[in-house]
Amino acid sequence: MRGARLAILIILLGLAGAGFQAGLVSKAGLGTWVAALLTLAIFSFLYRDNPVYKLAEHIFIGIAAGYFVALEYWNVFLPNLWKPLVAGLEHIEYSPLPHFPNMILLIPFALGILLFTRFFPRVAWLSRWSMAAMIGSYSGLAIIGALQGDLVAQIRANMVPLYSREALTAFGNDGTESLLFGLLELLRNPLIIVGLLTTLIYFFFSREHKGGLGVAAKIGIWFLMISFGASFGYTVMSRVSLLIGRLHFLLSDWLGIVR
C-alpha cells in the first residue's frame, strides 16, 4: 500500500516536472493541474477507498500542518513576541530611572514555553498554568459577549406583543401582497411566543412531562423538529455548494468547458 502510494507520487511529480521543464505547463497551469488531480483523487473515494485517495489525504494534512506552523511563526511569534522583545532588550536603561521596554512580554513567553512541558510527564502539570491563563481570558471575553450580545438582546427581541397591529391592519385592508403572506405575517408574533415558551418547557425537566406540561413539551418538540429540518436543508445546500464549486473549477479552470 505504502509502495503504491509512493510510486503514484513519484509518477505524478515526474509528469509535472517534465511538463514544466518542457514548457508545456506554465506556473499557473501547473497549479491548476495539481489542484485538479488532487480533486479527482479525493473524489475517487466515492467509488471506493484507494491509495490515490489516501495519498491526496496525506498530502493535504501534511501541507495544512506545515502551513499553519509557518503562519503562526511569521504572523504571531515573530511580530508579536520575538521582535518586540529583542527591540526592548536593546533599549533597556538603568539610569536615571530603570526602564525595561516590552519586558512584560516575558510573561506570555514563559507561559508559551510552559505549554511544551506536556511532552514531559513529570513536569506536565506546569502546562496547566498556561491553559488556565488562556481559558480564563477567553471565558471572560465569551461571557461578556454571550450576555451582552445574546442573552439580553435576544430576550428583548422576544418580548413582542401577541399580534402586530400593523400586520392586522394590513391584513384587514387587504394591503398585503397575498392572503397567504398576510396571514403568515399576522401569525409571526404568536408563533414566536408559542415556539419560545413550548421549547423552553420541553427543556424543563424538574417535573414529569404529563398533562398540560406534557402537551406543551410535545408542541416544543415539533418546533425543535422544524428547526432541525431547516438546519438539515441548509446543510445539504452547503455540501452541494462545495460540490458545485469543485466541479465548476474542474470544468472551467482545468478543462475550459464552462466560462
Add this chain to the structure above:
Amino acid sequence: MAKASAGILFKFSRIDRRYIYLIILICVIVPLVAGVRMEMSVTAPVEGLYEAIDNLKPGSYVWLAADYDPGSMPELYPMNVALVEHLFSRDIKIICGALWPPGPPLAQRVFNELAPKYGKRYGIDYVNLGFKEGREAVMVSIAEDMKATFPRDFFGTPWDSIPMLQAISNLGDVKMIVCVSAGYPGIKEWVQQIATRYRISIGGGVTAVSGPEMYPYIQSGQLVGLLAGMKGAAEYEQMVGKPGLGLSGMVAQSYVHIMVVVFIAFANLVFFLEKRSKR
C-alpha cells in the same frame, strides 16, 4: 402484479449508493455546462444588507472581515466579490482584516480582480491589513485602537505610510462591519463583541450551515442583513447586477435539491411498503 412492482421497488432500495452519486454528479454538471441561469426572488435579509450598504455615504469607511478559507470558497467567495462590487460602485472605502489566516489572500484576489475595473487604488480606496491571531481579543482590540492591533498591512507597509488610514483610529471611525464568515471566529462573535457594545451596524454572509443560527440576530436587529450560503450570494449578485458563480450554481443546486427530495420520498415509500409486507 402488485407483488412484482413491490419487488422492483425493494430492489431499488438496495441500489448501490454509487448510482446515487452518479445521478447527483449529472444534476450538477448538466446545468453548469449548459450555462442555465434562473431568476432569484430576493429575500428580506439580503435586501436589508443591500440597502444598508446603499445608504452609506460615499467616502465612508467599512471594515470588511474576510473570515473564511478555501474550504468555504464556493459559498463565500461569490459573496465577497458581490459585496466588494457594491462597495466599490458606491465609492466606499474598504479596510479589510481577517481573523482566519487564509482570508487576506482570498480578499486580495477579489481586490486585484475588481479594483482596476472601478479605478480604485490600494491605500487610497482600499487596504488589506492581513491576518491577526487572537479571535475575540482582536475584535475588542481594533474597537479600541486599530493601529496598535494592525501596525502593518498584509504586504508589510507601516500604518503611517497608508494614506486612507490616517483618518482612522478605531472601529468608531467605521460606519459598518461587513463580515464574510465561515465559522468561528466570525459574524456571531462580531455581533456579540462589537454590535451591542460599540453600536456599529453589522451585516454579511455566512455558509448555509450556519445560516439558521444567525437568523435570530436579524429579528433582534443586531444584524442589518444576511446572505446565507450560495442562495444568498446569488440573490446579492442579482441585486448588484453582476452574475457570478452564485447565480450559475443555483440551477445545479435546485436540481440536486429536487433529487434529494425524490430520494427521501422514495426511501420512505419503500420503507413503509416493506413494513407492511412483513406484517
